[in-house]
Amino acid sequence: MTALSPTVADWFAAKGWRARPHQLAVLEAERAGNSVLLIAPTGAGKTLAGFLPSIEDLIANPMEGLHTLYISPLKALAVDVARNLGDPVREMGLKIKVETRTGDTPASRRQRQRFDPPHILMTTPEQLALLLSHPDSKRLFGSLRRIVLDELHALVTSKRGDLLSLGVARLARLSPQVKVTALSATVAQPEILRDWIAAPVAPNPAVLLNAPGGAPPQLSILASEQILPWAGHSAAYAVPDLYGTIKEHGTTLLFVNTRSQAEMLFQNLWAINDEALPIALHHGSLSVEQRRKVESAMVSGVLRAVVCTSTLDLGIDWGDVDLVVQVGAPKGASRMLQRIGRANHRLDDPSKAMFVPANRFEVLECEAALESVAEGAQDSETPLPGGLDVLAQHILGLACADPLDEDQTFAEITSAWPYKDLTREKFHRVLDFVSTGGYALKAYERFAKLRKTADGLWRIANPQIAQQYRLNVGTIVEEPMLKVRLVRARGVRKGATTGPIGRGGRMLGEIEEYFIDQLVRGDTFMFGGEIVAFEGVVETEAYVSRSFSDNPKIPSYMGGKFPLSTFLAEKVRKILANPEAWRVLPDQVREWLDLQNYASVLPDSDSLLVETFPRADKHYMVCYPFEGRLAHQTLGMLLTRRLERARAQPLGFVASDYALAIWCASDLGALIASNRLSLDQLFDEDMLGDDLEAWLDESALMKRTFRNCAIISGLIERRHPGKEKSGRQITVSSDIIYDVLYQHEPDHILIEATRRDAARGLLDIERLGLALRRIKQHVKHKRLDRISPLAVPVLLDIGKEPIFGEAREAVLREAAEDLIAEAIGTDIPTNQG
Structure with missing residues (x-):
C-alpha cells in the first residue's frame, strides 16, 4: 500500500x-x-x-x-x-x-x-x-x-x-x-x-x-392532493406542497431545468412565504455578486432553500443540504444522480431526493427516473469527433502564442481524442480557412488572419488579431445578452413603482436581447428574484426599476432545455405498455391511462402508435415516439413534406418530448384505411436522405446554426475593444456570409461544420434514425372518431399564447377540461379533474 x-x-x-x-x-x-x-x-x-x-x-x-x-x-x-x-x-x-x-x-x-x-x-x-x-x-x-x-x-x-x-x-x-x-x-x-x-x-x-458506492439514496415522487396538470412545465400546482416540504427540512435544493422555471418557482414560493423563510435563487444569468452571495449563505448554513438550475449540478460540497427536489422531469438518469448527490454529500449517509412532475406525462418519466437511479443506471452521452469550428479557433489561438509549424501542429492536434481521426486534408482545409477565410472569402483582407512566412511557419497577420482572439475565445454561444441594471423609475404608469432608488443602480445580471425586444416601457417581468418594470435600453444595458405587478412576465431563455434521454424514453414506453407497472402511479394518471385503453389503445414498447381523428374542421394525426422534442420537431418537419407530396394538405404540427401532432385539411384516417397513404412508407427512414437535405436547404435553421459556427471559428467576432455587436448585427453579418458561401463554396469547411451540428444537435438526426429503424414495419394505426385521452397534452400545445403566471395555468386547465370531456364523451364515467 x-x-x-x-x-x-x-x-x-x-x-x-x-x-x-x-x-x-x-x-x-x-x-x-x-x-x-x-x-x-x-x-x-x-x-x-x-x-x-x-x-x-x-x-x-x-x-x-x-x-x-x-x-x-x-x-x-x-x-x-x-x-x-x-x-x-x-x-x-x-x-x-x-x-x-x-x-x-x-x-x-x-x-x-x-x-x-x-x-x-x-x-x-x-x-x-x-x-x-x-x-x-x-x-x-x-x-x-x-x-x-x-x-x-x-x-x-x-x-x-x-x-x-x-x-x-x-x-x-x-x-x-x-x-x-x-x-x-x-x-x-x-x-x-x-x-x-x-x-x-x-x-x-x-x-x-x-470507488465503492455509498448508501443507496432515498427517493420519492411527490404525492399531491392537487389536480395534476395535463401540460405545462411550471409545476405551480405543487408550490404549497413544496413550501411545506421546505419547512420540514433544514436546507433544501430545488432543481429546475431552465432559468425561466427558476424565476417562476422562486416568485411562487415567495408569494406564500408567510414565515419569511430565507429562500434564495441561483442561475447563470444573475450577476456574479448575487451568485457568490447565495453560495456563501449556503456554506454558512443560513438558507432554508435555494431554487437553482444546472449551475449547482456538479460537485458543490454542501454537507448540510438534507433534501434535493427535482421540479419537472429530470430528462436523464445520470443528471439526476448528480443532483441527488448534492444532498448529505457524505458517502455513508443516504441522499434524500423527491421528484415533482409538472404534468401527467412527466409522472411516467419521473417513475422511470426513480427506477433508473435506484438501479444505479447511467445514461451519460458518448464523446463525439471534434468540431471543425473549435479546431479553427484553437489553431488561431496557438498562432497567437507562437508561430506554427504545420507538421508539429497536426501531430499535436491528432493526439487529442476527439481529433484522433482527423485527416491531413481536412486539417489543411481548416488551416486554409483560418489563414484566408476560404476560397469564396479570400478576396477580403479582414478574413486573412494567418500568413506563411519564408521560414515555412504560420504567423498571425497583425497584433490586433491576437487581441480580438482573446476577447472572443470560447465555445459557449448564448443568445445576444443585455445587462440588466436597476435604476430610478421615470414616472412609469403601467405597474406601480416604489419610487426613487438612485441613478446608476446595481447590476442584476444579464437577459437575452430578444426577450427585451418584446417589451414596451412599463412592462413588468421577474428577474433575479424581484419584479421589475422595463424602462428602456441604453447601448448594451436594459434599465429596469422596482415594481409591483400581479401578472409579471417570465423571461424565456433559448438555452438550458435538456432533451429526454434515450434510456429514460425506453423505460417510459415500457411503463405505458405494462398495466402492472401502473400500480405505483397516482390515481389520476392510472385513470387517464385506463381511459386511453378504453377509448383507443396504449403504445407498446417496440412499435409506434399512430392515432387519427377529426376535430372541428381539421383532421389530426398524433403519434407517440417518446424520443424527445428535438427529434419530434425534425420528424414533424419531414412528415409534413411527405404529406404535402401525398396531397394530404398538412396545415401544421406541434411536438413535445413525448408526442407529435400533425393536422391536415384531408381526412388522414380515410387515406390510411384505403391504403392511399402507407404509414410504413410515411415513416420510412429514407426520409433522412433527400427529404432532409431538401428541407435543410430551404430552412432558416441552417443559418442559425451557421451563425454559431461562425462565431466559434472566429469568422464573426462578437466583441471588440470597448464595444460589443448587437444580436441583429451578428445575424445580418452571418446571414450574408452564409448566402455567399452556400452559393459559391457549398463545400466550405464551415458549411460542413454547420451541417454536422444541425444533424447531431438541433435536429437530433442520429436519435431519430434509431427510432425509425426500431419501428420499421411496426407502425400501428388506430382510427378514432374523436381525440384520445393520450392526445390531450400535445394538443394543448397548439397555438399557445404567451400567457404568464397563474393566468396561464388557468387557461391550460380550462382547455384541458374541454379536451378530455371531448375525448371521453358521455359514455365513460370519470372523476378526472
Missing part, C-alpha cells in the same frame, strides 16, 4: 479519518507515472483523491511556479473546490498557494497569475484557452506536473470538451512530464473516457479506478 508522508498522515489522524483505498490508489498510480480516471460516488472524497498527489509531491519536492491545473465545467465549482482545498492546506501548515481563475476573477489578478502563478490554479476550459494564447504560455506551463479534470463527463460531450482536449494536448507538449487525473461520479462508458484523457499524455496508459 502506498505510504503517505508524515505531514499528511498526521492530518488524517488528527481528523479521526483514514485515507480511503481509492484515494491511495490514485496516489500510487500517479507515482508510477500513470494518468488516472477515478469514478466515485458523491461524498467519496473525489476532490481529495484528485489533489492528494499534488500535496504529496509539493511536500517532497517544493517548487515555485504552477504545479497543478484544476479544470472545472462550472465557475462555482472551481471556487468551491478552492475553498475546500484551502482548509487542509492551512491545517497542515503547508506553503502551497491555491487560487481560482474564471471570468469572474478581477482582471488585475488574472494578469498577475500569468507572471506569478500559484502552485495550484483552479480554472475553466475557456480560461485555459486564453492562457495558452499568450507568448509566455511556455514559461507558465513549463513547470506543470498535473492536470485535474473534475466532472469530466459534463465536458466531453460538448464543444467545450473539444476545446479542452486540444488545450490538454498543448499542455502535454509544453510540459511532457504532465499527467492527468480525471474525476467523475456518472460515466456510462468509462473505457472511452479513460482513452480520452490518456491520448495526449502517452506513452503510459491511464488507470481506471472505481
Whole structure:
C-alpha cells in the first residue's frame, strides 16, 4: 500500500479519518507515472483523491511556479473546490498557494497569475484557452506536473470538451512530464473516457479506478392532493406542497431545468412565504455578486432553500443540504444522480431526493427516473469527433502564442481524442480557412488572419488579431445578452413603482436581447428574484426599476432545455405498455391511462402508435415516439413534406418530448384505411436522405446554426475593444456570409461544420434514425372518431399564447377540461379533474 508522508498522515489522524483505498490508489498510480480516471460516488472524497498527489509531491519536492491545473465545467465549482482545498492546506501548515481563475476573477489578478502563478490554479476550459494564447504560455506551463479534470463527463460531450482536449494536448507538449487525473461520479462508458484523457499524455496508459458506492439514496415522487396538470412545465400546482416540504427540512435544493422555471418557482414560493423563510435563487444569468452571495449563505448554513438550475449540478460540497427536489422531469438518469448527490454529500449517509412532475406525462418519466437511479443506471452521452469550428479557433489561438509549424501542429492536434481521426486534408482545409477565410472569402483582407512566412511557419497577420482572439475565445454561444441594471423609475404608469432608488443602480445580471425586444416601457417581468418594470435600453444595458405587478412576465431563455434521454424514453414506453407497472402511479394518471385503453389503445414498447381523428374542421394525426422534442420537431418537419407530396394538405404540427401532432385539411384516417397513404412508407427512414437535405436547404435553421459556427471559428467576432455587436448585427453579418458561401463554396469547411451540428444537435438526426429503424414495419394505426385521452397534452400545445403566471395555468386547465370531456364523451364515467 502506498505510504503517505508524515505531514499528511498526521492530518488524517488528527481528523479521526483514514485515507480511503481509492484515494491511495490514485496516489500510487500517479507515482508510477500513470494518468488516472477515478469514478466515485458523491461524498467519496473525489476532490481529495484528485489533489492528494499534488500535496504529496509539493511536500517532497517544493517548487515555485504552477504545479497543478484544476479544470472545472462550472465557475462555482472551481471556487468551491478552492475553498475546500484551502482548509487542509492551512491545517497542515503547508506553503502551497491555491487560487481560482474564471471570468469572474478581477482582471488585475488574472494578469498577475500569468507572471506569478500559484502552485495550484483552479480554472475553466475557456480560461485555459486564453492562457495558452499568450507568448509566455511556455514559461507558465513549463513547470506543470498535473492536470485535474473534475466532472469530466459534463465536458466531453460538448464543444467545450473539444476545446479542452486540444488545450490538454498543448499542455502535454509544453510540459511532457504532465499527467492527468480525471474525476467523475456518472460515466456510462468509462473505457472511452479513460482513452480520452490518456491520448495526449502517452506513452503510459491511464488507470481506471472505481470507488465503492455509498448508501443507496432515498427517493420519492411527490404525492399531491392537487389536480395534476395535463401540460405545462411550471409545476405551480405543487408550490404549497413544496413550501411545506421546505419547512420540514433544514436546507433544501430545488432543481429546475431552465432559468425561466427558476424565476417562476422562486416568485411562487415567495408569494406564500408567510414565515419569511430565507429562500434564495441561483442561475447563470444573475450577476456574479448575487451568485457568490447565495453560495456563501449556503456554506454558512443560513438558507432554508435555494431554487437553482444546472449551475449547482456538479460537485458543490454542501454537507448540510438534507433534501434535493427535482421540479419537472429530470430528462436523464445520470443528471439526476448528480443532483441527488448534492444532498448529505457524505458517502455513508443516504441522499434524500423527491421528484415533482409538472404534468401527467412527466409522472411516467419521473417513475422511470426513480427506477433508473435506484438501479444505479447511467445514461451519460458518448464523446463525439471534434468540431471543425473549435479546431479553427484553437489553431488561431496557438498562432497567437507562437508561430506554427504545420507538421508539429497536426501531430499535436491528432493526439487529442476527439481529433484522433482527423485527416491531413481536412486539417489543411481548416488551416486554409483560418489563414484566408476560404476560397469564396479570400478576396477580403479582414478574413486573412494567418500568413506563411519564408521560414515555412504560420504567423498571425497583425497584433490586433491576437487581441480580438482573446476577447472572443470560447465555445459557449448564448443568445445576444443585455445587462440588466436597476435604476430610478421615470414616472412609469403601467405597474406601480416604489419610487426613487438612485441613478446608476446595481447590476442584476444579464437577459437575452430578444426577450427585451418584446417589451414596451412599463412592462413588468421577474428577474433575479424581484419584479421589475422595463424602462428602456441604453447601448448594451436594459434599465429596469422596482415594481409591483400581479401578472409579471417570465423571461424565456433559448438555452438550458435538456432533451429526454434515450434510456429514460425506453423505460417510459415500457411503463405505458405494462398495466402492472401502473400500480405505483397516482390515481389520476392510472385513470387517464385506463381511459386511453378504453377509448383507443396504449403504445407498446417496440412499435409506434399512430392515432387519427377529426376535430372541428381539421383532421389530426398524433403519434407517440417518446424520443424527445428535438427529434419530434425534425420528424414533424419531414412528415409534413411527405404529406404535402401525398396531397394530404398538412396545415401544421406541434411536438413535445413525448408526442407529435400533425393536422391536415384531408381526412388522414380515410387515406390510411384505403391504403392511399402507407404509414410504413410515411415513416420510412429514407426520409433522412433527400427529404432532409431538401428541407435543410430551404430552412432558416441552417443559418442559425451557421451563425454559431461562425462565431466559434472566429469568422464573426462578437466583441471588440470597448464595444460589443448587437444580436441583429451578428445575424445580418452571418446571414450574408452564409448566402455567399452556400452559393459559391457549398463545400466550405464551415458549411460542413454547420451541417454536422444541425444533424447531431438541433435536429437530433442520429436519435431519430434509431427510432425509425426500431419501428420499421411496426407502425400501428388506430382510427378514432374523436381525440384520445393520450392526445390531450400535445394538443394543448397548439397555438399557445404567451400567457404568464397563474393566468396561464388557468387557461391550460380550462382547455384541458374541454379536451378530455371531448375525448371521453358521455359514455365513460370519470372523476378526472
